[in-house]
Structure formats: C-alpha cells, structure tokens
Amino acid sequence: MYSSAQDTNKRSKSLAAPTQDTTLVKTDSLKVHSTELTEKKQDSTLVDSITPKKELLENIVVYKATDYTTFNKKLQTLYLYNEADITYGDINIKAGTITINYSKNEVYAKGILDSLGEYTQAPVFTQGQQVVEPDSILFNTESKKALIFNSITQQGEGNVIASITKKENDSVYFIKNAKYTTAENLEDPEYYIKLRKAKVVPGKKIVTGLANLFIYDVPTPLGVPFGFFPQSETHTSGVLLPSFGEQNDRGYFLQNGGYYFAISDHVDLAVLGDYYTNGSYGLRTESSYVKRYKFRGNMSFRYENLINSERGFPDYSKSTVYNIRWSHSKDGKSSPNSRFSASVNLGSSNYYQTSTNQSNNANRLNNTLSSSVSYSKSFQTEPEVNVSLTATHSQNTNTQQINMTLPTLQASVGRVYPFAPKTGSKKGIIQNISLQYSTRGENRIQTTDSLFFKSEMFDDAKVGMQHSIPISTNFKVLKHFSISAGASYNEVWTLKTIEKYYDAVQQETITEELSGFDAFRTYSFSTSLGTTVYGTKSFEKEGKSPKIQAIRHVMRPSISYNINPAFDKYYDTYEVVSADGLTTSDIEYTRFEGAVFGSPGKTFSSSMGISLSNNLEAKVRDKDSTATEPKKVSLLNNLNLSTSYNFAGDSLQWSPVRMSGGTQLFKNKMSVNFGATLDPYALDNNNRKIDKFNINNGGSLFRMTSANLTMSYSLASKSGDKKDKNEDKDHLDNIMSGGRDDDMFGESQDFSNPNRYKDKDKSEDIPSEFYNFKIPWSLRLAYAVNYNNSQRQNEISSHSLMFSGDIELSPKWSFSASSGYDFKNQGFSYTQFSFERDLLSWRMNFSWIPFGTYQSWNFFIGIKSSILKDLKYEKRLQPDRQL
Template sequence: MKKNNQRLIENGVWVVNFYNCIKIRKKLLFTYVISLFQPSTISLIIFVIFFYAGLSFSQVPDSTARTFQNPAQDTSRTFKKFSSNEDTVKAPPLKIARTGIDSVVHYTAKIIESDLKKNITYLIGDAEVKFKKMTLKAGKITVLWDTHTLIAEGLPDTTNGANGSSPDSLRRHYTQLPVFSDGTDTMRGFRMEYNFKTERGRVIRGRSEIEGGFYFGEAVKRVAPRVFNIANGTYTTCDKEEPHYHFKGKRMKVIMDDKVIARPVIFFIGKIPVAFIPFAIFPTKKGRQSGLIMPRFGSSRQEGRFLRNLGYYWATNDYMDTRFTVDFFERSGFLFRTDMNYALRYHFRGSLSGSFARRSFPGNLKETRWDFRINHSQEIDANTRLSVNASFVSNNSFYQEFSQNRSQRLQRQLISNATFTKSWGDGKNSLTLNLSETRDLETGASSRTLPRLRFNRNRSQFFPFKKSKKGGRSTENAKWYNYIYYTYSGTYLNLVRKDSTNDPDPRVERRADHTVNINFTSPKRIFGWLSFSQSINYREKWVDRTKSFSIDTLTNRVVEHEDKGFAARRIFSVTASANTKLYGLFPMHLGPVKAIRHVMTPSISFSYRPDFSSPFWGYYQTLKDTNGVEIKRDRFGGTPRGEVASLNFTLSNLFQMKLGEGEKEKKINLFNLDFRSGYNFAADSLKLQNLFTTFRANPRRNLGISMNMTHSFYDFDRETGRTIDKLLVNSRGLFKFIRLTQLRFDLHWRLSGKKGGPGKSKKGFEQKEATEVEEEGSVIQQNQSPFGNRFEPENAFSAFDIPWRANVSFSFSINKFNPTRVTRTAYIDLSNVELQLTRKWRVGYRVRYDLENGEIADQRISLYRDLHCWEAQFNWSPSGVSRGFYFKINIKASHLQNIKIEQRGGTTSIFSPF
C-alpha cells in the first residue's frame, strides 16, 4: 500500500514528515472549499476533519478512540505511537450522516491507520470495535467501509514462544487472537470476518463455550443472530487442548441458548473413535427443556440383559413437567414409570408419580405390579389451605422387588393424608378436615380415618379486658377474672380398621369427642417471686358402639363383644402449679471465662383425677373368671384407670458460662440437668413415683451428648419378678435408697476438616442441582419429586468443600428393671465418612458395629476418582441383605451422565440397593 507520508524513529519518538502533511492539508482545504458550494453535511464533516488533522500533529496521544458512523469523507491517514503503558483516550463522538448503518460504531486501538483511496481503516494493537451489543477484540482489525466488513486476526508473536506457549500452539506464532462477543455469547477463532450491516460473519478455527460445553470448527459462519453453522465441528465439555472425549460432526448448527444439531456424529475417547450415530442434538438451553433420556444397559444372572431408564422428559411449560421412563428386563418383563411436577408460585405445587410393571415368575407365571403417589399443597387464600400426601401399592413386596433405594426397601408402612384447614377470627378459630390411611406392609393391617373433623378454639379470655379510649384493650384496672382463659377442641371421627388385607369383616367405628381446658394464671407473682396457675381439663367422648365382655368357661378367657348404640364418656382433671427461678453466680477469672451462672427452676404441681374404672362411672365392666379373680375391661378404650392425687416435683438446672466483658460479653449454655418425680396419695401401693433424670449438653456445635436415667425407690422381688411396696431406704439403708432401672446414653459428633484444604470442592463433587426457571411465577425444578427417586440408589457421596468429614454416633442402653435379666445394647455408627485422599481420590465409609455382640451389623465402602471431565465410583457392601458391588465410569456433565460404563453384582442383582 502506497503511503502518503513517512514515519521516522528518532530517539524512540515518532516524527512526521511535515512536507507531506502540508500537501495533505492543502488537498483537504481544496476539498473543503469545493464542498462549500454543495448543501450537504459532507462539508461539515470535512471541515471537522481538516482542523482535527491540524491538531493531531501538535499533540500525539499513546492510543486513540473514535465514535463514527462512516469515515468515508476522511481524506487523511493518522499515525499514533504504539504503546501499552498508557490508558486509551477517547475523543468526543462525531455526528456523521448515516450511510446504511443504523447504529454508532465505537473503536479503539493503539495504532489507527486509514487508507482513503481504498476506504479502509486499520486498527492495530489491542484493537476493539463495538457495534450495538457486539464486541470484537483482536490484535488487528481491518474495517472495509464499502462492504461494511470487519476482518479480525492476531498479531505475529515476536517473542517466538518465550511467553511459555507450546511449540504446537497457535499462540506460539500469534497473539491477541480474535474474540467475538454478542451479549453473553463469546466466540474465539484464528481469523474472523463480520458484516455489521447484515450482522453475519465467518470464523476460521472457531471456538466457543456455551453452558459448560466447548464448540470447535474449522470454519464457523454466523448466519443469523445467535445462529452459527460449523464445518467439521467438535463438541466437548473437556477444557483440555486435547480433550479426553469429544463428539465430531461434519456439519453442525449451533443455536445459542437452545441446542446444537450435528450430523453425522462420531464419539471419540481421546483420539479413538468408539461410536457412530447418524445425528445428535446437544441441549444448551438454560433451565428445563424437553428431550430424550438416555438409557443404560447391563446384565445380571437373575434378570439377564436389561435396558434401564429409557425415556423422555417433557418440559410442558413454566409450571409443569413430566418424565416418562421404562426399564426392560430380558427374563422378567418391564417397568414403566412416570413422574409429573406442577407448581404455581404463591398458589399451589405438587407432583404425581406412578409405575406399572409386568413381571414373569418361575412356572411361566406373569403378574402385574404398580404403585402411585401424589403430593399436593395449595393455599386457597390467606386462611385456607389444602394438602394431600398419599401412597398406594399393588402388593406388600413391591418396593422390595423393584426399588434399588435402601431406605425405600426398608420402609414397611404406607401413610396417606389429605387435610383441609380453614381459620378465622384472627386465627383463634380453625376447622380441619382430614382423611388418612395407615397400612402395614408386613401384616396387611390397615386403619382408615374417613373422615376426621376437628374444630379448635385457641386460648381466649372468658372476660376480656375493657376497651381503652384509644380503641384497643387495656390491662389497667384489670380484675382477677380477666386472667381466666379457656381453650376448646371438638373432634368427629369415622374409623375403619382391618386386621389383614383379606379381612372380610372390617370394623367400623364412629366417635366424637370434645375437650375444654380452663386455665387461670395469676398476673402478679405471689410474694414477688412465686408464679401460680391452675387449670381444669374436661373431655367428653361420644361413640356409636361400645364393648362388652364375657368369660369363656372352657378356656377361662375374656371374650370381647361389640354393642351398637350411642354412648358417652366424660372425664376430667384439675391441676394447680407454682414455680420460681433462682440464680447463682460464681465469679472466676480463668482466661476468657469470667463467671459460671447456675439457673435453677423448681416447680411443684398438684393433680387430681378420679378413678374412672369404678362402677360409679360405668365406663368399665367388672368380671370374675372361673378362679374368682376380678377382671376389669374398658368399654370405650383409652379410659384412664386409677385415682390420681399426685404431688409432682420438677427441678430444672441450667449451667452457663460467661465469656468476655462489655460489648464482647456472651453467654454459652454448658449443660442442662433435670430431675422429675412425684407422690400419688391416692395409690394403694408404690405411692412414690420413679425418679427421672435427663442430662443434655452441647459443648460444641458439632458435639451433642444426652443421657436419660430412671431410678426406683422400691425393692424388687426376684422370685415373683415384680417391684414390691417396700422402700429401699428401709431395707438397704440410707446410702442405697434408690436403684437404677433404665439408662440410655447417646453421643453424636460431627467431624470435618477446614474449608479450602485439599478437599476444596471440584466439579465432580458438586451437587447437581436442577435449574429453576427465572421467569415470574415459574417454580418448577427439573424432575425434582418430593418423594425422591424411589427406584434409584442413594448417592454415596454428598457435596462438600472440605478435605474430610465424619459423623460418629455412640449409643449405649441398659435395662435393669429385673436385676436377674439385665439387657444391654451398644452400637457405634460411622456415617457419612468421606476423606479426600488426594485432589483426585476420595473414599467413603459407613458402618454400624454392635459392641455387645462383637459384629458388624451393616457397612458400605465407596471410592471416587475424579478423572477431569469423567468420574469413576465404586461401592461395595460386603455383608447384609444388600451385599454386592456397583462400579461406574461416566462423563461429569449433567446432560451427558448417561454416557457411562457400569457393572453390578450381588445377591440382589439389578434390584440391589446400588
């Protein structure tokens, strides 16, 4: 290219040939004079350029920035000093007439050169062009104004690899390679061409990252906004220059934030081709999206070959999604599963989940199995709510036959509930309608409540406080009767019971009861330190049938009968209690410890309840067997027996430690020690109740200790095996006035290393969380059921960012109620034991050890290996009902995890807990 002037270097400073500059200025002046005779904005443009050219030689900045729309009227070339030590200086924007470009173009570079004859601008050194949302950066950018084209490329690397680039790397020969970004999308390449009028472009050796995946291509062409065509394209989630795996397609089409379509596709592990498919679709859309669910293949001795988890995920809309999957087993049949989630923020959410299986059994016997679950929660209005949680199965062994989830296999009871709740009157009144069923999967027994209707009136005053002049209620001049409160609850129940699944005669029971509690609490402390309260509890129960009893003279056993007809039962009790608090402070100066505080709360209460088993009330039937022994049976069920006139004692102790002083002062609870006992004046024997002791301590946030003990004040008859009405203090002396009957000790300790160590979380360890759609009102998470995946195994490793962790539990219990038959149990549990051996290796362990019998009750060993973009996991249970192993190698990327190799083994075959 012929130059109109020359640049000379003298002492490191750019010098301009003023003779050529004067010639250029004369040409500009002549052009400007001619343009004055034409009423066009071009004259203004040339005038501005003329004076700008004059100023450009009097002050030379290190870099230049311009804002322009069309520089075609520029008649000079400007040369700037190449320097990276100074900030870019931006000149005021030039207002230039439009020539087909509908937006302003901003550009900066260290050197800016313009060829007026060819209408080309050269941006050299940290060049950057911005147009609308598009940004193009490169070592050199050429602007072809006639064709509205940008050509971006790198600069030769004069260091010749001294910066550490490898000999095979492009960066050994070129630096500042082009980077194109459009909003949040970024494309890198060796050479780029972009037309900022049509907004189309072409990239040589392009590379882009979308949603954690990398796309390469020998030629990348931008055919529309956010749409690229790629020739000889490659896709991978591995960030290595030589990826550990990739998909290669002769032709690819990338739709940003949507998908990548490629055909044909070859899957490579390293440089070795391992699979061929006619076409492939890789999702890149954020959030949920519909698509096929890749299956996994395998075989077992019991089921033969199998294909598991083949299906389709349907993201119906922002408020609902569904997953359909099916498992095929060569010898036993198939299992079809579907899971649907739905939600509308602030209104309702729920899920439906079901499965259907047809299995073959020995003897050419075929049977169907199914299960169904529903979970629904709805807020109808601020005071009305509806919730449903139900589970149904075809037979008692369904989950043992089909589930791989350990917790699900051990669950032997199904509980279903549907509850409607309505409240009003400032929340004091509430009405609850409940339908429920509890089914025992072992025995087949069931209990259904159809329905349970309950009304509650929360704590309210019999005589409210007087209204004040301000409109509210004031406690001034309140009377003692203003502190009398009551609560009320009423329940109607229709109960259907079955003793087994095939019970031909289920028992139906209908009853209603209501409870009234009246409580009085003194507003003032007696003597200034004693709190006093008293209450009356009344409960009435209505039933449509009662029980009657007779003696079978042949077997001398009690026979139960059912008598239909209305009957009522009324019971009541009264209670009075008093309590206070005592404080003790023990100053000390042991480092940061300033004092120990002891808070003691003694309380005493008296309760009275008559003996409702006496004939006076008619709630019990008295019988005599053939031996003349008197027997009492409850006609209603749940009627309290025996008179109670007990004086109860409770002593609660809280020990605290005071640390620091002033604003830095804080209190730490050391431990609680509580004692409870009582004396029943109405009992005919054993009037003194057991002494119950509770100890609780949390010396650290990760350490919890608890102990519960029960002591008896009475002696034990070893011959009859019963506690006798004889105080130990009388038979054994003052120092043996009490004996231990039960003790339980529990210790829970959560241990972990410090964050940021060698176990700092990696992509392989991070928990795969479903993406929540960000649009307003959408709260669906991709395929996240509240039931969890009951057919899949639990994850052996949890997400954490610490080098190691472990939960240690120790439990010990002893029962000495009968001193001749003492029973003990002792277990050590190690759960969630996870250790980061190296940055790549991780081991997990879980064990439950029976100390009393000296054997392992259950254990599992897990190994994890981070293989960069792959991961491997091995689980082994050497003993127990779930013994076996499971080995898997898979790609880490969540949308490619079904590309894996796995192997299972064990007594439970494919239905193992792994």
C-alpha cells in the same frame, strides 16, 4: 498522507448579461398573477414509482482503534489496528486488526502478533446472543454471511470448536471438522465428540453426520452414523434414552427410558420405564411443579412387576410393588391465614427391599413409612378461630400393619378472659381466669398391606369426636411462687360401641359391635406450685482474673396435684359360668372399649407430682484479649427429676423416679444425653414388685431398673468444616426417608435419577500451586448403650457404635465410609464404602456393601454435564432379594 489530482476543462467565454428595459409597463390590477395560473395542485395520494437507491450501509458504523484508523478513498477501505472495535447494527467485532471494504461490503478481522511472536487479540464476533471466538473471520454486511476460521462457540452447556464455519444467516451455521465438548480446557480438551460435517441452529439444535468419541485426541469405537444434540435454552419435551445392563437373576435390561413432557413453565412430567428379558418390568411417573411466591412440590409414582428365576424352577416367584411420594410446601407470604402442606411416602411394605432401580438404605433400615397431608386456616376474629384438616398414614414394614386417619378435624377457639379489665394488665385469681374450647374428630382406619386401597379397609373404620373445655387461672403468692389451677371438661362422641355376654354353650365371651351414637363425659382438676431459684458462685478476686470467673445454677422445682374422679356409671357387668356350671363371677367392662379416644376411667385417682429441673452455666475468660465480656459456657443443659405419689392407691403409691439430662461439649461438637429410671420398691424371689421399699429389704434407697446413654461427636479438618450437607437435595431426601443427618446409614442411590452424580461446588480459595498437606476430612460418631434391670437381669440390652466419614485423598480422589459395631452381638452393622474420582468433565464412582443382607456393588463413570448424561457406563451387582 494520501492525495490525488485530475485535469479540469477550459473555461468557456462568458455571455454578456441582457440589459433590462427601464420602461415602466402599467399592469391591470384585475389581472390574475401568472404564478397562480401556472401552479398545479399536488395529489397527496401520489406515490413515486421510482424506488430510491439503497444506501451503501443500512446502519451507522461505529468504530475505534488504539494505534490508528485510516481510510483508503480509492479502494473504499477502512483499516483499524490494535484493540479494534466495530459495531454495525446488532453485530460487534473486536480484534487486533479489522479491515472494512465498502465496495465489496466485507469485513475482515484477525489477531496480531506481539513482540514475542505470539498470536494475540483474536477476534470476538457477537451477533445478538451468539458469541464466536475464531482465529479470523470474513463477514459480508449485505448478505450477512461469514466464513469463520478456527472458532469456539458456546452452544448450551457445551462448546463447538470448528476449523471452518460458514455462517449462512442469523440462525444457521455449517461447520466442518468440529469438536463438541463440555470440557473446561478448550485448548486441550480431555474428551470431545468429533463432528465431520454438521449443521448448527443456535439455541435449538446441532445435527451431525458421522461422529465418534475422542479421549485426549485418541479415537474410540464409540460413535454414531448421525447425531442430534438439542440446544434449547428453555426446557422442552424429548425422549429420555435408557441405560442397559445385566442382572444375574433377571437377565438383560433397559432402564430409565421414556419421555419428558415440558408441559409449561410451572409444571413438567417424566414417564419412565424398565424392561428385563425375563419378563419383569417397571413404570414410573415423576412431576415437579412450582409457582413463584405461591407453592412448590413434586410427585412420583413407581410400580414394578418383578419376576425371579424362570417359570418351573423351585425358586420362581412373582410379585408387584409400588411406591407413592408427594411433597408440597406453600409460601407463607402468599396467604398468611392459611397453609397447605404434604409429605407422603406410602406403598408396598417391601418396596425398598425388593426394588431393582434404587438403593435407599435409609428406608431399608427404617421400619416405618409415614405420611401427612394437612390444611389449616385461621379466622381473624375476636377470639381467634383455628380450623385444620389432616390426613395421616403410618405403616410398619415388618408387620405390614397400616394405621390411617381419613381425616382428622381439629378446631379451636382462642383463649378468653371473661373477667379481665378492658385496659391494663390482669391481676389476681379472678382476672386471670381463662377458658378455651377445642374439638377433635377422627375417622381412624386400621388395615394391612394386602387390603390397602381396597373397600375392605373401611369395614373396621372407627369414628369419634372429642370436645374439651379447659378453665384455668394463675397468680403469685409471697412474690416468688407461682400457682396455677384449672379444671377440664371432656365429652367424647362415638358411633360404635360394644356389648359383651358369656355363651355357656361355646364357653367363651362373645363381643358384639353396636352401631349408633353414644357419648360419655369426664372432668378433672389440677393445680401446681412452682418457683425459680438462682445461685451464683463467683471466683473473681481483686487483682486477679481466673479462667473460670463464675458458675450459675438455676433450679425450677414444681409440685402439682391432680384429681381424676371414677366414672363407673359407664361400666356394666356380665356373668361368667365356670366349666362345672356351679361357680359364677361378674366381669366388669365398658361399652366404650376400643373407642377412638379411649374409655372413661373407673378408678379414682388423687396424686401429687414432684419435678425438679436444673441448668448449669459458667462464665469463662475469653481467649480473645479484645473481648470486653466473659464467654458463657453451658456445663449442663438440663437435668430433670420427676416422680409422683398416688394418695388413692392402696399399694405401690410412689412411682419410679425418672431422670434425664443432656449437655454439649467441645464447642458444641459433642452432644451427650442420658437417662435412668429409679424404682423405690423391692422385688420378691419371683422378681415381682412388692409393696415394700427397697431400702427396707436390705438394698439401697433406689433400684435402677433402666438407664441409657447416647453420644454423638463430629470431627473435621478446617477444610472439612466448610461442607454443608444440609444444602444437598439428596441429603435432605435421605433425612425425609428416615435416615440420619450424619449419613450413618450410608448414602442412598436412586438409579433412576440421572443427576445423582452431580458436580460438586469447588472452593474458590486456592492457597498455592501445590496440594495442601492438610488433607480435608470429616468424621461423625454415634454411641448408644442401654441398660435393663427391671427383673434382676442386670444386662446391657443394646450397645453399639456407629460412624461415618469422608477424606479427600487428593484434589481428585475422595473416599467415604459408614459402618458400625454391635458390642453386644459382636459384629459389624450395615457397612458401605464409596470411592470417587473427579475426571474433570467426567465422574467415576464405586460404591460397595461388602457383607450382609444387602451385599452389592455399583460402578459408574459418566459425563457430568446434563446434556450428555446418557454418555456413561454403569455396572452393578444387585443384592440377593430372596434373602
């Protein structure tokens, strides 16, 4: 308890109250009341010139503590002990003990010692979005300044550990002997950048004087006389620092330096460049854009001017390569009746083989680059109308041939049933008659890599349009058979035709191209009969429950008949004179040769097609005793057989029997697909097919001309099963570039991407303190074999095994590899090894291609955090591009 006392003055004698006169005085009723004469009217605009005295505290102080709260009235001091909590405006302080001095407007907070003598309940100072965790803090409520001792403050992705911090105001801090780190263990960080003196503007920047790197408190010579750390909470524009290194054929280089433009919240732009001391250089622009619930996409353009060796040397060469990538996707909910998408990958055919700033193995080993940009719209009419506009691009990197359609127009009208009833279902032949209209127009361009984006690429463009009106109907006979019949009318328009004649002087056939509108019309008829046959074999017996309870076989046989008339009216002839000038012969041709949609057929065709598809399933007793139903297991997903017979043919009327099938084994971890071609006709002594059945020529019923088998199998430990590579953006980009989802071609590396070594998500399940003896691993196998015997060569045309896998040797070490073996040529295919070490806040990676055309290696060590991504070391040996 606390009490105080003081002296009081003696009381003075009281004065007697004046006596009141009881004499009544008569007042005049007309006399104005005295108060009305003395009252003054107050001016509402009058402001008091005397400023009111400022309150001792501008805000209400809310405080609490667990053990006790006391107030010293004489010292004007409030004491809070154990789990003390005080809130003053936007400031909150939590600590073991808090002392508030009202006379000095100061708040002092610190922790307390527990029974074991350990310092606990260290202060937590919060002001707005800023949180500081010091050992102790002294704060002035009037000036808003503070002295903070041994504080830890989060700034962006990193933390600042300072011995002394002076809080100047809400937006400026001065620190001394501080550590800046992105390590998780702040009590003993594995690395930090020591800041002797620095100024911190929370959420904006850190400006420091002399700073250098420490690794486990050991100083390194890596330092700067002054530094700037951006700490913006939103994306902002800024300089992208380049990385440096050396190449054996281009000298020293600076790569991936440039500027980042934060244009808006929806779009950004990065401009990057490379420079090599032998004169080579590269430029790149990369942009990403997104609008929520509307669309998203990214674009990139890369250009490189590459110089090999030195001018005057025999191996000197100079070349330019470029590549354009664009990906765009639209949210289907934004406009259900229209859609726009783009997937573009085009450029120089040798870009992925010669580029010095990326190693995209998928595109290196893939011979085709393809692009597609499309827009489609549906009109909700009756019938529905669909229109689409598409531009496509296909490029062969070996032949450097490019095929494009600029554009392709497609339109269709929904199926119409003119004889269908207004209500109820359609029955019979007449009511099921339907017709449809569709059209397709193309502007097809075929050019080469050297003429791409030049006016010459349009010289040989071909334009055409095709109209199609199919009419069909279907009905059932004998309850179990389904019959469909139809006819199709086609009309083809073209703007270019040809004319051929024989030049007797030059003794060669001359083909002239004619410009102008022309068209041809064709029609065809078809019908088919099909049914479905179900067969089930049950193995269940009374009182017994076998493991295989039943097998179900589903067969779908089908017979079709097609008629294609001969349209020889569109064919002409020209006369060819032999070299002796005596013999002549007529050569038949059509002026529509080489048209976009082909030419009309001149041969009558009447053929019958036969096909049979099979599906085999089994019902197996479930291992789970609580399951009430047996489990379905697929034994054979499909087994298809097909052939045809041409009634109008004069020989070789039967076509080869084509067989294909596939299934899934071992809980769908193994995929098996196979196929074969069986020819019923024999070969003569010159290995040419003759009109004689093979069985009548001393052979078997069929002659196998080709066969193929592919298998893929995935194995993984229990931990490895949790990995989902499809969620990895780099993995998806590998697939889009022509790679495989099982990384058989290795992992691609884009050296211009600073986030290619990003931190992986760690599993939250920690079974014990010790490392799990079941080492996580995964293995993926792909086997393929092809057999060819079309002309009695009886050979394995290709035979290979590809594999890729990874293993986590320890919680921090991992190893991955991808390779393959060619059994036909007896050699290893493209092989890549990768070693990775998790160094807590750092990451180390070494990838190695030990042999082959792309023999190279790359070593990288750097900080995971994007704020310090430029703090890295990278060394690589580029492959010999001349190969």
